[in-house]
Amino acid sequence: MTDSSALASTSSTTGLSRTLTSALPEATPGKEVRLQGWVHRRRELAKVTFLIVRDRTGLAQVVLPAGTELPPEETPVEVVGTATANAQAPGGMELTQAMVTALSDPADTPAVELWRPTLDTGLPTLLDHAATTWRHPLQRAKWELAAASLRGFRETLDAQGFTEVQSPKLVEQATESGANVFQVDYFGRSAYLAQSPQFYKQQLVGVFERVYEVGPVFRAEPHDTVRHLAEYVSLDVELAFVEDHREVMACLRDVVAGMVTGIQGYAAAAVERLGLELPDVPEKIPTIHFREALEIAGAPADEPDLSPAHERALGDWAKAEHGSDLVLVEGYPTAHRAFYSHPDPEDPHWSRSFDLIFRGIELVSGAQRLHRYQDYVRTLEQRGYPYAPYATYVEAFKRGIPPHGGFAIGLERWVGRLVEAPNIREVTLFPRDLHRLAP
Amino acid sequence: MTDSSALASTSSTTGLSRTLTSALPEATPGKEVRLQGWVHRRRELAKVTFLIVRDRTGLAQVVLPAGTELPPEETPVEVVGTATANAQAPGGMELTQAMVTALSDPADTPAVELWRPTLDTGLPTLLDHAATTWRHPLQRAKWELAAASLRGFRETLDAQGFTEVQSPKLVEQATESGANVFQVDYFGRSAYLAQSPQFYKQQLVGVFERVYEVGPVFRAEPHDTVRHLAEYVSLDVELAFVEDHREVMACLRDVVAGMVTGIQGYAAAAVERLGLELPDVPEKIPTIHFREALEIAGAPADEPDLSPAHERALGDWAKAEHGSDLVLVEGYPTAHRAFYSHPDPEDPHWSRSFDLIFRGIELVSGAQRLHRYQDYVRTLEQRGYPYAPYATYVEAFKRGIPPHGGFAIGLERWVGRLVEAPNIREVTLFPRDLHRLAP
Structure with a gap:
């Protein structure tokens, strides 16, 4: 399922319509998919780099080669990649062979770490x-x-x-x-x-x-x-x-x-x-x-x-x-x-x-x-x-x-x-x- | 059809639920019906008195004996009467043998005659x-x-x-x-x-x-x-x-x-x-x-x-x-x-x-x-x-x-x-x- 909206923007370069992260698990494995959202979290491992993308409907995992340069957390991005089944990924589907494009300048570090499961922050800071x-x-x-x-x-x-x-x-x-x-x-x-x-x-x-x-x-x-x-x-x-x-x-x-x-x-x-x-x-x-x-x-x-x-x-x-x-x-x-x-x-x-x-x-x-x-x-x-x-x-x-x-x-x-x-x-x-x- | 609402008030005296004026044409002739609304207009003729009741959905005609005392225009009323087919009435149905009860004090005469088909009144008065x-x-x-x-x-x-x-x-x-x-x-x-x-x-x-x-x-x-x-x-x-x-x-x-x-x-x-x-x-x-x-x-x-x-x-x-x-x-x-x-x-x-x-x-x-x-x-x-x-x-x-x-x-x-x-x-x-x- 792609974005239900008639307005779903189609990339001017790829002609591919947007997939919401909540719909990624239903994507056909092997198909090219386009996500839009924010860099929720970057995780650099020895052999691989994970990018978690957040949109209004949820999170999606993108697998990238080790050492891939990624914009900082909260930067808006577009990710085009291949839907790939992986039981360990959220919803059983992740993106591989992906290209990440920043949609704005790199974001400043937010006052709180938004990628943590819960926010342990005082109300004044939140407000x-x-x-x-x-x-x-x-x-x-x-x-x-x-x-x-x-x-x-x-x-x-x-x-x-x-x-x-x-x-x-x-x-x-x-x-x-x-x-x-x-x-x-x-x-x-x-x-x-x-x-x-x-x-x-x-x-x-x-x-x-x-x-x-x-x-x-x-x-x-x-x-x-x-x-x-x-x-x-x-x-x-x-x-x-x-x-x-x-x-x-x-x-x-x-x-x-x-x-x-x-x-x-x-x-x-x-x-x-x-x-x-x-x-x-x-x-x-x-x-x-x-x-x-x-x-x-x-x-x-x-x-x-x-x-x-x-x-x-x-x-x-x-x-x-x-x-x-x-x-x-x-x-x-x-x-x-x-x-x-x-x-x-x-x-x-x-x-x-x-x-x-x-x-x-x-x-x-x-x-x-x-x-x-x-x-x-x-x-x-x-x-x-x-x-x-x-x-x-x-x-x-x-x-x-x-x-x-x-x-x-x-x-x-x-x-x-x-x-x-x-x-x-x-x-x-x-x-x-x-x-x-x-x- | 009676008021679509679950809240339709049932008269404490008659146990009859309210009928909206827009639904009166569909009432069964001969059946007792209860309207609520405002006195939109009174018309005293030689042999009969007409009462037009207005509610949020429209108007209904009530036929009363000549000389019936009615509260002034804009007074909220309840009317219980018999649905009676009449080709000359709005929607082909009117109320006869009706009882009219005021639901508040008699209304003062409004600044404009609301019963006229259109209001020929300056904007300052309307406002x-x-x-x-x-x-x-x-x-x-x-x-x-x-x-x-x-x-x-x-x-x-x-x-x-x-x-x-x-x-x-x-x-x-x-x-x-x-x-x-x-x-x-x-x-x-x-x-x-x-x-x-x-x-x-x-x-x-x-x-x-x-x-x-x-x-x-x-x-x-x-x-x-x-x-x-x-x-x-x-x-x-x-x-x-x-x-x-x-x-x-x-x-x-x-x-x-x-x-x-x-x-x-x-x-x-x-x-x-x-x-x-x-x-x-x-x-x-x-x-x-x-x-x-x-x-x-x-x-x-x-x-x-x-x-x-x-x-x-x-x-x-x-x-x-x-x-x-x-x-x-x-x-x-x-x-x-x-x-x-x-x-x-x-x-x-x-x-x-x-x-x-x-x-x-x-x-x-x-x-x-x-x-x-x-x-x-x-x-x-x-x-x-x-x-x-x-x-x-x-x-x-x-x-x-x-x-x-x-x-x-x-x-x-x-x-x-x-x-x-x-x-x-x-x-x-x-x-x-x-x-x-x-x-």
């Missing part, structure tokens, strides 16, 4: 040299998981009649509160970076009924933690004509199942490389009320929220009791959720909100939202929030917004829990935080 | 009330085109081994030049909003070979024109191991064809509603050199770039000569393209760059890029650019970046040309410009 260190197959695999998850996310929602939208990131008012917001000089006046597409996606259910957005959100987090970033990718979903938050939770369940299916279908090689165990997503994710969650976590009954330690305890409980990596907690106290959360009509102390805890960390927050203008006005009053900054948003509810709800998934948190990364920066291409604004 | 005015079926259709285009874009690239990535929007340096950049207060120091993912996508071909990104880009455009926005959605593509820019153009051709296929497959109803003629994308898009383009446009041979008028002339020429809505211009003068553009090795006065002109407006810019560190150093010097602001980016090319190229498509421009909108704001959900930061 300072991200564009190089992420080339390591175990690193690259993480973003293959992210991309495949997004495919699954969108496929699930596309099949359910959702419309993808893009809301503006430059906004006139801080989205949800004045805190933790980045200020922008907007043609001489002040604008802010959107902390979420929340206000827009709620208004847009009036247009499309069901919307989703994948985009950056911005939080001026003043604390340096292992689970917060100043900029991350949010997967936002909102759907109208719901009876209550349970319907939103059913949608979330389908979405998470779709993300796992996406990974299985589109990133199987990355899963294998990382030795991952993917979560089973049951038809119904174990669901408990916030009150029960506090009990299980051994927290006092008047705690207003779950702490990271409580979430870990709930993760352990779900695994032990239900064999589940996932647990939904519903009914958080209304007063401690965002003001647009819909109270439980039976007992407005509790809200129709939920969090999804994945392996002991909150991955998703969601809720049924208020949909009547007067409910917004009353809630803002009760909380002592000023009306003016919310006027445009709140007045949208005068124009016929149906009962609706939604949720947001943090992409980096999702991948972080999949690979059980201790620090979210390990699964972020170019993280932004209190201290880091480059590369 | 000021965007979350309501975009409910009009002819308006909503535009974003159905956008969403379907994105599906086609991604499907094309996913099938060709591309990886979707997300690069940071908060950056330490202005991406391409110091001009037209938004400044952000980043924890007390200065950051900027990325004008494009250009520098990141080039570095990331070192990791993934082929990447794409769909995300917001920010330009502090100080001019108020019909084709510029301060924030828009950029579809960025970059691919490595190319021979030259022609391979990048071949990829672009596939992508544009995929976007049209996406629209045909996923937004056929929107195309019909808008009465659109979609462009044919030929196997090879007519391609001319910049020099020829100047001649065709009747411009002097020493013009450094194509003006909007030249682009219109080229659009007309492509239509007349080739029956094509699309024309590629390659080989723009190197000195007038971005510094990372690859010169034509035969004659470095010209570059391996291109623009795609769609119906007389530039839709896409692309090029093969420089890939050798020394070429960057030399080019910065020649242009008199300082090294320091570009250091991180330029030094990435010391670490083995293969020959590569790419392009960027503006989503709003694409949809704007599809529907031949005179102003790009007409196809932007919530446009941002010199004067507009809300809603």
Whole structure:
């Protein structure tokens, strides 16, 4: 099999189309083959020189005469040679009688030795040299998981009649509160970076009924933690004509199942490389009320929220009791959720909100939202929030917004829990935080 | 057919699942049916009252006794009634013996009459009330085109081994030049909003070979024109191991064809509603050199770039000569393209760059890029650019970046040309410009 792409470049000199390293084992022995990739490793032995070539799909071995001059590791190269069966080579096939051509200048020695099976390097070094260190197959695999998850996310929602939208990131008012917001000089006046597409996606259910957005959100987090970033990718979903938050939770369940299916279908090689165990997503994710969650976590009954330690305890409980990596907690106290959360009509102390805890960390927050203008006005009053900054948003509810709800998934948190990364920066291409604004 | 979604809400009172208005014509006459949507229009006649219900898929007619009290236009409602064949009803089926329940408070009268077949309203009013005015079926259709285009874009690239990535929007340096950049207060120091993912996508071909990104880009455009926005959605593509820019153009051709296929497959109803003629994308898009383009446009041979008028002339020429809505211009003068553009090795006065002109407006810019560190150093010097602001980016090319190229498509421009909108704001959900930061 050659490169599946219609774009597969054909060498101007040989007329031979490119073979990806993953397809080399299927090449016909004796046939001429053209690889493109990077010098992953050179090994000089007494009688022979090995060149390991890395491309986006894997590694291939090239056998060359002893003493062959090769460009240094990480130099992009083209190799034309003969496919030769060899049980000792990766995939049982290697290249012999090969000609190696550098496709750029010799590469400088990278900050870390990318040819080692695993990288034993501190996070700051990895991040300072991200564009190089992420080339390591175990690193690259993480973003293959992210991309495949997004495919699954969108496929699930596309099949359910959702419309993808893009809301503006430059906004006139801080989205949800004045805190933790980045200020922008907007043609001489002040604008802010959107902390979420929340206000827009709620208004847009009036247009499309069901919307989703994948985009950056911005939080001026003043604390340096292992689970917060100043900029991350949010997967936002909102759907109208719901009876209550349970319907939103059913949608979330389908979405998470779709993300796992996406990974299985589109990133199987990355899963294998990382030795991952993917979560089973049951038809119904174990669901408990916030009150029960506090009990299980051994927290006092008047705690207003779950702490990271409580979430870990709930993760352990779900695994032990239900064999589940996932647990939904519903009914958080209304007063401690965002003001647009819909109270439980039976007992407005509790809200129709939920969090999804994945392996002991909150991955998703969601809720049924208020949909009547007067409910917004009353809630803002009760909380002592000023009306003016919310006027445009709140007045949208005068124009016929149906009962609706939604949720947001943090992409980096999702991948972080999949690979059980201790620090979210390990699964972020170019993280932004209190201290880091480059590369 | 009922709502295809697993989430289709079932009425707590009737146990009946929702029917979308588009599926009403296929309902069995005499069967009870449940619609959800908005009051699109009420019509009081002497002997009967008509209610037109609008949902995300279309309109349905409900027949009620004369004098029935109905909530005002735009109120979300649920209607349970009997499917009844009537040749005069839309799709030949209407609802009779119906019960109408409001799902929220009565809606305020919208700023425009959404039930009219077309909206004869000025753009400022449409934009000021965007979350309501975009409910009009002819308006909503535009974003159905956008969403379907994105599906086609991604499907094309996913099938060709591309990886979707997300690069940071908060950056330490202005991406391409110091001009037209938004400044952000980043924890007390200065950051900027990325004008494009250009520098990141080039570095990331070192990791993934082929990447794409769909995300917001920010330009502090100080001019108020019909084709510029301060924030828009950029579809960025970059691919490595190319021979030259022609391979990048071949990829672009596939992508544009995929976007049209996406629209045909996923937004056929929107195309019909808008009465659109979609462009044919030929196997090879007519391609001319910049020099020829100047001649065709009747411009002097020493013009450094194509003006909007030249682009219109080229659009007309492509239509007349080739029956094509699309024309590629390659080989723009190197000195007038971005510094990372690859010169034509035969004659470095010209570059391996291109623009795609769609119906007389530039839709896409692309090029093969420089890939050798020394070429960057030399080019910065020649242009008199300082090294320091570009250091991180330029030094990435010391670490083995293969020959590569790419392009960027503006989503709003694409949809704007599809529907031949005179102003790009007409196809932007919530446009941002010199004067507009809300809603």
